[in-house]
Amino acid sequence: MSPETILLAIEVAATVAFALSGILEATRRRMDIVGVFSVAFASAFGGGTLRDLLLDRRPLFWVQNPEYIWLVLAMALAAPLLLRAMRHRRVDRVMEGADALGLGLFAISGASLSMVAGMPALVSVLMGAITAVCGGVLRDVLCNEIPRVFHDHVPYTLCAFIGGAVFLVLHAQGVAPMVSTGTGIVVTSGLRLLAVARGWRIPAWPRGGDGR
Amino acid sequence: MSPETILLAIEVAATVAFALSGILEATRRRMDIVGVFSVAFASAFGGGTLRDLLLDRRPLFWVQNPEYIWLVLAMALAAPLLLRAMRHRRVDRVMEGADALGLGLFAISGASLSMVAGMPALVSVLMGAITAVCGGVLRDVLCNEIPRVFHDHVPYTLCAFIGGAVFLVLHAQGVAPMVSTGTGIVVTSGLRLLAVARGWRIPAWPRGGDGR
Amino acid sequence: MSPETILLAIEVAATVAFALSGILEATRRRMDIVGVFSVAFASAFGGGTLRDLLLDRRPLFWVQNPEYIWLVLAMALAAPLLLRAMRHRRVDRVMEGADALGLGLFAISGASLSMVAGMPALVSVLMGAITAVCGGVLRDVLCNEIPRVFHDHVPYTLCAFIGGAVFLVLHAQGVAPMVSTGTGIVVTSGLRLLAVARGWRIPAWPRGGDGR
Numbered sequence: 001m002s003p004e005t006i007l008l009a010i011e012v013a014a015t016v017a018f019a020l021s022g023i024l025e026a027t028r029r030r031m032d033i034v035g036v037f038s039v040a041f042a043s044a045f046g047g048g049t050l051r052d053l054l055l056d057r058r059p060l061f062w063v064q065n066p067e068y069i070w071l072v073l074a075m076a077l078a079a080p081l082l083l084r085a086m087r088h089r090r091v092d093r094v095m096e097g098a099d100a101l102g103l104g105l106f107a108i109s110g111a112s113l114s115m116v117a118g119m120p121a122l123v124s125v126l127m128g129a130i131t132a133v134c135g136g137v138l139r140d141v142l143c144n145e146i147p148r149v150f151h152d153h154v155p156y157t158l159c160a161f162i163g164g165a166v167f168l169v170l171h172a173q174g175v176a177p178m179v180s181t182g183t184g185i186v187v188t189s190g191l192r193l194l195a196v197a198r199g200w201r202i203p204a205w206p207r208g209g210d211g212r
Numbered sequence: 213m214s215p216e217t218i219l220l221a222i223e224v225a226a227t228v229a230f231a232l233s234g235i236l237e238a239t240r241r242r243m244d245i246v247g248v249f250s251v252a253f254a255s256a257f258g259g260g261t262l263r264d265l266l267l268d269r270r271p272l273f274w275v276q277n278p279e280y281i282w283l284v285l286a287m288a289l290a291a292p293l294l295l296r297a298m299r300h301r302r303v304d305r306v307m308e309g310a311d312a313l314g315l316g317l318f319a320i321s322g323a324s325l326s327m328v329a330g331m332p333a334l335v336s337v338l339m340g341a342i343t344a345v346c347g348g349v350l351r352d353v354l355c356n357e358i359p360r361v362f363h364d365h366v367p368y369t370l371c372a373f374i375g376g377a378v379f380l381v382l383h384a385q386g387v388a389p390m391v392s393t394g395t396g397i398v399v400t401s402g403l404r405l406l407a408v409a410r411g412w413r414i415p416a417w418p419r420g421g422d423g424r
Numbered sequence: 425m426s427p428e429t430i431l432l433a434i435e436v437a438a439t440v441a442f443a444l445s446g447i448l449e450a451t452r453r454r455m456d457i458v459g460v461f462s463v464a465f466a467s468a469f470g471g472g473t474l475r476d477l478l479l480d481r482r483p484l485f486w487v488q489n490p491e492y493i494w495l496v497l498a499m500a501l502a503a504p505l506l507l508r509a510m511r512h513r514r515v516d517r518v519m520e521g522a523d524a525l526g527l528g529l530f531a532i533s534g535a536s537l538s539m540v541a542g543m544p545a546l547v548s549v550l551m552g553a554i555t556a557v558c559g560g561v562l563r564d565v566l567c568n569e570i571p572r573v574f575h576d577h578v579p580y581t582l583c584a585f586i587g588g589a590v591f592l593v594l595h596a597q598g599v600a601p602m603v604s605t606g607t608g609i610v611v612t613s614g615l616r617l618l619a620v621a622r623g624w625r626i627p628a629w630p631r632g633g634d635g636r
Binding site for chain 2: 480547
């Protein structure tokens with residue numbers, strides 16, 4: 001497979017995984033088809049859309065590729081079947097892998113687009129994390145929850161930060177784009193998978209000697 | 213009356229209805245005048261503002277027509293009187309009609325602006341729905357609620373989708389703009405009024421054979 | 425000190441105060457370092473970023489001055505120490521002063537940027553208030569609370585409105601920029617400090633003769 005095919009496959013898998021996380025939260029709250037589609041849409045495209053608004057890029061990803069809207073719409077309509085399939089433990093693990101791949105792909109593509117737009121390195125790493133994480137943040141806000149990535153204490157955004165930094169360092173060293181991109185994605189996704197497999201935890205940030 | 217006068221009258225009525233929905237929610241939560249104005253403003257202009265950010269259109273609707281800001285400000289200041297009037301059942305029904313008209317007007321104007329900007333059909337229908345619905349979504353997020361349109365199970369966004377699709381199909385058939393626009397608004401608003409009058413319901417989306 | 429140095433000092437103090445308000449809320453909810461940094465970032469830069477999106481200004485403040493991102497990152501990392509220091513009553517009062525100064529600086533700089541962009545007066549006053557207040561609104565939304573400025577009944581946004589109006593009136597009278605800017609900041613910040621010191625309250629907006 002060519003690198004383009006691989007990246008496209010990751011992109012589709014990641015969109016499916018992100019949309020599915022929205023469908024799960026929306027159906028859990030007894031939403032109707034409109035709510036399920038809206039939350040799935042926000043989960044899948046919220047991060048990239050916020051990045052494009054901040055960087056003033058147009059057209060937006062889902063405007064340029066409306067077939068992804070159809071994909072999310074079809075998933076929302078097929079949600080009852082999809083969720084039944086999700087009960088199998090193996091599907092659950094496949095989704096975890098797709099989500100980790102999506103984290104890597106979105107973080108590095110966001111950092112790369114930001115770098116191309118001439119942003120400073122720190123801003124590019126941030127833009128990568130925003131791309132990868134803000135869809136989930138928006139999903140949780142729409143479901144009236146504190147964003148899970150802020151307080152579930154499992155490394156997620158941190159992996160995007162580290163992978164994005166690795167990508168930018170490699171790029172600054174003159175490494176070929178395919179290598180720096182690939183390494184960034186592998187580091188981000190690999191760290192995430194390791195974090196889940198090993199049960200790594202980030203502590204709640206102490207409030208200053210109050211003993212809690 | 214000329215079509216322009218009719219559209220302007222609908223626009224004013226819709227802005228009043230949308231702002232009032234924000235005033236109702238804000239006063240219910242014991243907010244002060246700042247909160248009441250802010251939530252009314254977000255309810256009335258949130259959808260159109262999000263559409264303009266996504267399409268990269270400027271100036272924004274309320275920047276170009278600051279008299280609408282004065283209108284919402286006056287409504288927030290007069291809220292105690294307005295809400296007393298709302299207790300009459302007849303006013304309540306007038307507001308329901310104004311809200312349905314606003315749904316139709318905002319959905320079709322959003323779809324039309326998006327179409328003029330060269331967006332694909334599906335994106336234009338979406339932009340119409342975003343214009344019509346996201347003010348209410350923002351209102352509910354600011355009031356710390358799950359957006360009502362996602363889970364009250366009464367058709368609202370669906371009417372905007374159907375009316376927007378009708379508008380785009382007529383336009384693609386070469387129908388005169390006044391006819392396609394008018395039909396789109398009538399279909400959207402009419403479906404909404406029918407849904408409320410007949411008590412139509414959209415089911416909660418099942419979670420896959422769990423019997424709930 | 426030159427006016428530039430004074431404005432820079434206020435800007436740093438305000439960013440520190442706004443970021444600290446986010447750190448306080450985030451640690452109170454047992455977030456990890458990612459959540460603490462994200463909420464602090466949103467509190468410090470949310471208002472200015474929203475203003476720049478609405479006015480279509482680029483580069484964003486924190487893109488142009490990434491050293492402010494480092495500042496907020498350092499504060500999030502040092503949060504346990506900072507929060508211990510905050511327990512001293514004097515630090516608390518210093519922070520109140522920095523927050524009031526930030527309110528004044530952000531409100532007037534927002535109104536001024538909007539005026540320069542050719543916005544009508546009412547829109548410029550609104551943009552000032554949005555700049556000063558929407559960071560805190562975003563902080564509270566991310567922490568799953570109704571925004572405090574909407575219902576804590578202590579004048580805050582109102583001070584920004586009044587100060588912004590004073591600034592615009594002086595500017596329209598042909599007063600020198602340094603004087604109109606300075607007066608606007610002093611009025612905004614002074615009103616806020618007075619409101620806190622004197623315990624001024626804005627009433628909950630009545631819901632129309634229901635006796636509550």
